Amino acid sequence: MPITLEKLPFDILFYVACSLDFDDIIHLGRTCRQLRLLLNENTLCRKVIEAHAPHSREAQSAQIQRTTYSEALESIYSRRDAFSNAYPFSARILGHGTAFIYRQGVLCVLHGSVIRISDIYARSELCEIDLSFLSGPNSASGPSCEPLISLLHFSDGIISIHCKNRVSWPRNRIIAFRTDPALPANQREITSIQLESSSKLFVRHTSSSLYFGTHTGVSSDGHHEWEIQGVSLDNGSFQTQRPIQLVDFFGGDIGSTVAFEIHDGYFYAVSNQTSFDVEELDWTSFYHCIRFPLDDPHPNVEANKRVYRRQHAEGPIHDSWTDLSIQIDEQTNSPLIVESRREWQKSSSHKMRAFYISEFNTNSTTPSTGNSPDSGLRDEPMLPLDDPFSNLVDSTNHPHWAPTQPRYSWNVHPEVLPNTETCRSFLLARTKVRAYNYSCHSFIDLVEDDGCCGVSSSNSCLRIRIGSRRLAPFHWESLGKAESSKSRQVHPPFTDDDVSYSHSTIKMWPPVGALCPCSLRLHKILNPPFNSGTISNRKITGVVDERSLVYMVKPGRTYAPEDDALGVIILIDFSRGPSPAMSADDVINVAEDQWHWTPGYHAYCQTGDCR
Ligand SMILES: *[C@@H]1O[C@H](CO)[C@@H](O)[C@H](O)[C@H]1NC(C)=O
Ligand SMILES: *[C@@H]1O[C@H](CO)[C@@H](O)[C@H](O)[C@H]1NC(C)=O
Ligand SMILES: *[C@@H]1O[C@H](CO)[C@@H](O)[C@H](O)[C@H]1NC(C)=O
Ligand SMILES: *[C@@H]1O[C@H](CO)[C@@H](O)[C@H](O)[C@H]1NC(C)=O
Numbered sequence: 132m133p134i135t136l137e138k139l140p141f142d143i144l145f146y147v148a149c150s151l152d153f154d155d156i157i158h159l160g161r162t163c164r165q166l167r168l169l170l171n172e173n174t175l176c177r178k179v180i181e182a183h184a185p186h187s188r189e190a191q192s193a194q195i196q197r198t199t200y201s202e203a204l205e206s207i208y209s210r211r212d213a214f215s216n217a218y219p220f221s222a223r224i225l226g227h228g229t230a231f232i233y234r235q236g237v238l239c240v241l242h243g244s245v246i247r248i249s250d251i252y253a254r255s256e257l258c259e260i261d262l263s264f265l266s267g268p269n270s271a272s273g274p275s276c277e278p279l280i281s282l283l284h285f286s287d288g289i290i291s292i293h294c295k296n297r298v299s300w301p302r303n304r305i306i307a308f309r310t311d312p313a314l315p316a317n318q319r320e321i322t323s324i325q326l327e328s329s330s331k332l333f334v335r336h337t338s339s340s341l342y343f344g345t346h347t348g349v350s351s352d353g354h355h356e357w358e359i360q361g362v363s364l365d366n367g368s369f370q371t372q373r374p375i376q377l378v379d380f381f382g383g384d385i386g387s388t389v390a391f392e393i394h395d396g397y398f399y400a401v402s403n404q405t406s407f408d409v410e411e412l413d414w415t416s417f418y419h420c421i422r423f424p425l426d427d428p429h430p431n432v433e434a435n436k437r438v439y440r441r442q443h444a445e446g447p448i449h450d451s452w453t454d455l456s457i458q459i460d461e462q463t464n465s466p467l468i469v470e471s472r473r474e475w476q477k478s479s480s481h482k483m484r485a486f487y488i489s490e491f492n493t494n495s496t497t498p499s500t501g502n503s504p505d506s507g508l509r510d511e512p513m514l515p516l517d518d519p520f521s522n523l524v525d526s527t528n529h530p531h532w533a534p535t536q537p538r539y540s541w542n543v544h545p546e547v548l549p550n551t552e553t554c555r556s557f558l559l560a561r562t563k564v565r566a567y568n569y570s571c572h573s574f575i576d577l578v579e580d581d582g583c584c585g586v587s588s589s590n591s592c593l594r595i596r597i598g599s600r601r602l603a604p605f606h607w608e609s610l611g612k613a614e615s616s617k618s619r620q621v622h623p624p625f626t627d628d629d630v631s632y633s634h635s636t637i638k639m640w641p642p643v644g645a646l647c648p649c650s651l652r653l654h655k656i657l658n659p660p661f662n663s664g665t666i667s668n669r670k671i672t673g674v675v676d677e678r679s680l681v682y683m684v685k686p687g688r689t690y691a692p693e694d695d696a697l698g699v700i701i702l703i704d705f706s707r708g709p710s711p712a713m714s715a716d717d718v719i720n721v722a723e724d725q726w727h728w729t730p731g732y733h734a735y736c737q738t739g740d741c742r
Contacts, residue, residue: 136165136166141169144166144169145169145172145174145175145178148169148175148178148179149175149178149179149182152183152602153179153183153184153207153208154208154601156170156179156204157170157204157205157208170201170204170205171201172201173199173200173201176199176200176201176203176204177193177200179204180193180200180203180204180207183461183462184207184461184462184570185461185462185464186459186461186462186464187203187207187461187570187677188236188677189203189204189206189207190203190207206706206707209706209707210677210678210705210706210707211571211677213705213706213707214568214571214573214575214597214599214677214678214705215571215572215573215597215599215601215635216597216599216635216638217595217596217597217638217639217640218640218705219595219640219703219704219705219728220704220705220706220707220727220728221702221703221704221725221726221727221728222653222656222657222701222702222703222704222725222726223656223701223702223704223724223725223726223727224656224659224699224700224701224702224724224725225238225240225251225681225700225701225702226238226240226242226247226699226700227240227242227697227698227699227700228240228241228242228247228683228697228698228700229241229242229243229695229696229697229698230281230282230683231282231681231683231700232282232283232284232285232290232674233251233285233674233676233679233681234284234285234286234674234676235285235286235287236250236251236252237249237250237251237257237285237310238250238251238681238700239282239285239290239310240700241280241281241282242697244261244262244263244265244266244280245259245260245261245262245263246259246260246262246282246290246292246308247259248260248285248290248310251679251681251702252706256312257310257311257312258310258311258312258314258319260290260308260310260316260319261316262280262292262294265278265280265294265306266278276297276298277297278294278295278296278297278299279294279295279297280292280293280294280295281293281295283305283332283333283334283343284333284334284335284336285310286335286336286337286338286393287336287337287338288309288310288311288338289307289308289309289310289321289336289338289341289364290307290308290310291305291306291307291308291334291336291341292305292306292307292308293305293329293332293334294306295329301325301326302326302329303325303326303327303328303329303332304323304324304325304326305322305323305324305326305332305334305341305343306320306322306323306324307320307321307322307323307336307341307364308320308321309321321364321367322341322362322364322367324341324343324362326343326345327347328345328347329345330345330346330347330355331344331345331346331383331385332344332345333385333391335391335392335393335398336364336393337393337425338364339363339364339365340361340362340363340364340370340393340425340426341361341362341364342359342360342361342362342391342393342398342425343359343360343362344357344358344359344360344391345357345358345374346358346383347374348374348376348377348378350378350379350407352407354407355383356376356377356378356379356380357376357377357380357389357400358374358375358376358377359374359375359376359377359398359400359428359430360374360375361398361425361428370425370426370428371428375428375429375430377400377421377430378430378431379405379419379436380400380402380419380421380430381402381404381405381406381407381419382402382403382404386454386455386456387403387450387453387454387455388402388403388404388453388455389401389402389403389455390455390456390457390468391457392456392457392466393425394457394459394466395464396424396425396426397422397423397424397425398422398423398424398425398428399420399421399422399457399466399491400420400421400422400430401418401419401420401421401455401457401468401491402418402419403416403418403440403453403455403470404416404419405417405418405419405436405437405531406531413443413530413531413532414442414443414444414530414531414532414533415439415440415441415442415443415531415532415533416440416441416442416443416531417436417437417438417439417440417531417533418438418439418440418468418489419434419435419436419438420434420435420438420468420491420492420493421433421434421435421493422434422491422493433493433494434493434495435492435493435494435495436495437495437533438468438489438490438491438492439489439533439536440470440487440489441487442535445474445476445477446474446475446476446477446479447474447475448472448473448474449472449473449474449475449482451559452471452472452473452484452559452565453470453471453472453473454470454471454565454566454567455468455469455470456468456469456470456567457469457491458568458569458570459570460569460570461570462570465490465491466491467488467489467490467491467569468487468488468489468490468491469486469487469488469567469569470486470487470489471484471485471486471487471565471567471574472484472485472487483545483546483547484545484546484547485543485544485545485546486543486544486546486567486574487538487542487543488541488542488543488544488569489542537625537626538625539625539626539629539630540622540624540625540629540630540631540632541630544567544572544574544600544632545622546574546598546637547598547637548620548622548634551620551636554636554637555596555637555639557576557578557579557580557596561578561579561580561591562576562577562578562579563577563578563579563593563671563673563682564576564577564671564672564673564675564680564682565577566673566675566680568675568676568677570677571599571677572599572600572601572632573597573598573599573600574597574598574599575595575596575597575675575680576595576596576597577593577594577595577596577671577673577680577682578593578594578595578596578639579591579592579593580592580593580594580639583643592654592657592658593657593658593671593684594639594640594641594657595639595640595680595703596637596638596639597637597638597639597640598634598635598636598637598638599634599635600622600632600633600634600635601632601633602630602631602632602633603621603622603630603631603632603633619633619634619635619636620633620634620636621633621634622634641653641654641657641741642741647741649726649741650741652723652726653726653741655723656701656723656724656725656726657701657703658684659684659699659701661686668687669684669685669686669687670684670685670686670687670696670698671683671684671685677705678704678705678706679702679703679704679705679706680702680703681700681701681702681703682700682701683698683699683700683701684698684699684701685697685698686698726741728741
């Protein structure tokens, strides 16, 4: 008698399932009733989540029993699937304001002198913080004396802002507020920190510790360096008497040359360069990584200036496309360096974008990163043996070189695979928001497409553009034929012992212009009309996390100073969330400013293309 999968004893199925990939488990569960039952098994779902996404928001909510593990599994799958296929579940206008922060599912919007804070998934307002008290007695002397407010960071129920006074003292302050809805207004302010300068000010904080940095240190040869200072939010005391200067940590642009993050009790910093000037003779580029515990900041204990990045010979970089971030691996909870670069690879005339992932490594004695950080100063520098220029340099040239290190498939995600049908690409000026998420293996761009709504207007439309990849099956070659249909393509592994990934084609959403009523509505939501200013110079800023894109569109060229112009904030949501119960009439009549996919209502939108 043949043994079929569903006749296997539960225990065996359980062990088989535990060693399968996340998507495979769900897909198998959809093949038949018996396997479907497995997915209702809470213990199994828990095992799967603990193996594949133990640090996801869904896992945490199952841990505290707000949802079951089986719901968590479905929910992770459906958001990942929606994200990687560019099929959001909903889109809506969240409100108006002059600035916003979106993080941890919470939206903070500055409008006039009020910050409105809301949980966008629970659709509940958390609190309002009225900042008019900051204007002080000077406010009578007119708007030019009002302090300038900007939002700095939101995390763990705390928002921090920067208040810059134009006339009164102190000139610069960081103020942190709690956003817990239960607190009375006069107990929200936690701390107010006076600053001498706010040059390139940034803030990262947890619920108990706040770190801020400014580009105000001065190095021995006179250029600016970062200074970092930590404050306890429990009692307001500073971690160190003087700010910590990140000596020889170069790069001044957060998001492209440097990135800072707090994770699990540590402060992390990474830079894409290890020297201030571009050396004339140089072969290899490294990342500079630093980390220290929040409660014991010493920036030189765990630092590594030789985390391999690339060889300069790989080709020139188109700098304006570079994005640098520190991301946390959902599976291992360890930090990773994620850099997106557009390069003219190997002397080709074609620019290719790729997303590079490296381990964040502060262990400078790890052999794989080449020689130790300062050996170049002590000994003869390490140099390539076969390069004629090697004879021309000595340590005074500060040359950087390390042998080329292998890149594995997980280290690099090319935007487009070679030999794929040409897909539409967009110029930098037309790419308004860019993001890559390592855990989702996806990139998302918000682009201005002028070939989309040709019929209805001469304007260009905002659309999302998404590409993603996932681990290919072990025997991908035999499956390759079926897999590499029009919609997926397998990228062969770089080496024999490496994994391979199967890439989706790049997708754009929403569907073109007036294809159907739902797409028409979506275009109206995503492209808010403005009375003043032309569409072409509207200003767009956005934030992406694993389940959504939140962006703000401000009209171009208004008479108000740029910061005061009122923008529209829009959410594109990939998580399914509780679907509002709707009848067919509701689907037609719901407010114009939202669109929600409702199962079974494809018929309304004849082609069903919006989802
Ligand atoms: C302030 O709180 C921190 C913990 O957040 C503690 O380490 C420090 O000793 C406290 N300082 C004072 C002056 O109480
Ligand atoms: C780091 O990134 C910036 C911005 O893209 C670029 O100008 C610079 O050349 C990069 N540094 C190195 C060493 O490649
Ligand atoms: C650093 O790497 C070296 C060599 O691999 C290893 O022996 C050492 O234990 C590592 N140190 C830490 C703190 O991980
Ligand atoms: C990426 O996705 C993970 C979950 O899949 C999430 O925790 C993280 O915040 C996301 N990171 C970014 C930078 O979007």
